[in-house]
Amino acid sequence: MIYIISYLLLSLAISIMSLGKRISFVEVFFISMFLTPIVGIIAVLKTKSNILKRHYYMTRTCESCDSVGFENEKVCPKCGDVLELSYHVDSKLNLA
Secondary structure (H helix, E strand, O other), rough: HHHHHHHHHHHHHHHHHHHOOOOOOHHHHHHHHHHHHHHHHHHHOOOOOOOOOEEEEEEEEEEOOOOEEOOOEEEEEEOOOOOOOEEEOOOOEEEE
16 A cells, blocks of 8 residues: 555645656656556656746846947947836747
8 A cells, every 4th residue: 555655745745846848747647556666767857848938138228319229338338318118029039
């Protein structure tokens, strides 16, 4: 009886490892139950994560001449006005 309970708990623990991956919790649980937990661990480790990464960057833009400066510049190199800080999100999404 203790072996069955420990087998179920091990399969459940391996299924919890699959959260955030491209394989579902239920799939990993059944793989671990019917094909041994070692195969379940291999299945979880071989699948890629499902977390999206977005890249953010900040620039400074001049309102009068529309020139773009670096993040650490405070004054426009062309006209001398104060640069406004703007926050950008990269348009492409990368899977982690």
